[in-house]
Amino acid sequence: MTTGSRGLDGAGDALKSKLGDEPTSPVHIGPEISPAMGEQPLVVTLSNEGPGPCVLEGYPRLRLVASADTALNLPQVTHSQYLLATVAHPVILAVGAFAYVAIAKYRCDLGALQVPSQLRLTLPGASAGTALTVSGRVISGRDLCKGGPSDPGNVIAVTPVGPRWPIPCLSSAS
Numbered sequence: 001m002t003t004g005s006r007g008l009d010g011a012g013d014a015l016k017s018k019l020g021d022e023p024t025s026p027v028h029i030g031p032e033i034s035p036a037m038g039e040q041p042l043v044v045t046l047s048n049e050g051p052g053p054c055v056l057e058g059y060p061r062l063r064l065v066a067s068a069d070t071a072l073n074l075p076q077v078t079h080s081q082y083l084l085a086t087v088a089h090p091v092i093l094a095v096g097a098f099a100y101v102a103i104a105k106y107r108c109d110l111g112a113l114q115v116p117s118q119l120r121l122t123l124p125g126a127s128a129g130t131a132l133t134v135s136g137r138v139i140s141g142r143d144l145c146k147g148g149p150s151d152p153g154n155v156i157a158v159t160p161v162g163p164r165w166p167i168p169c170l171s172s173a174s
Contacts, residue, residue, distance in 0.1 A: 039082040040141045042103045048093040056161040057090040058124030064116035072144040080157035088160035106153040112143035
């Protein structure tokens with residue numbers, strides 16, 4: 001599977017380096033999806049606000065970070081009990097067009113060991129220093145669990161960048 005981006009400068013002028021809900025941001029949280037039992041989903045909507053089209057292909061890299069800028073050690077997988085495994089295809093984003101990424105993490109049944117203050121999302125083909133960052137209540141519950149590596153809550157699933165909503169999930173809001 002090929003992963004990359006074309007028409008982007010780093011993370012790109014087209015997709016700015018901040019995630020948020022504010023209407024002027026090129027990256028938004030939502031639409032809301034109905035979670036499977038114990039699964040905590042999050043959909044990130046990307047919009048191209050650059051001067052020209054760009055192409056995204058592949059899976060973004062996710063990094064949950066605690067307040068002391070310490071990365072939570074959560075392996076990233078391409079499917080879960082909630083998200084179906086999906087093949088990445090090139091997504092051509094015209095100016096003003098949207099693309100989507102879904103993220104899912106199972107709850108911590110034994111409690112949290114570390115709580116993230118930020119989620120850093122690096123677009124396919126971009127360098128780690130160009131991550132899009134989101135913080136606040138939208139990342140609530142995406143903790144490092146006390147249960148160790150075998151705890152189902154100690155992995156985070158992500159879909160490739162996709163051109164359509166809904167993202168391929170096992171259940172979704174109607």
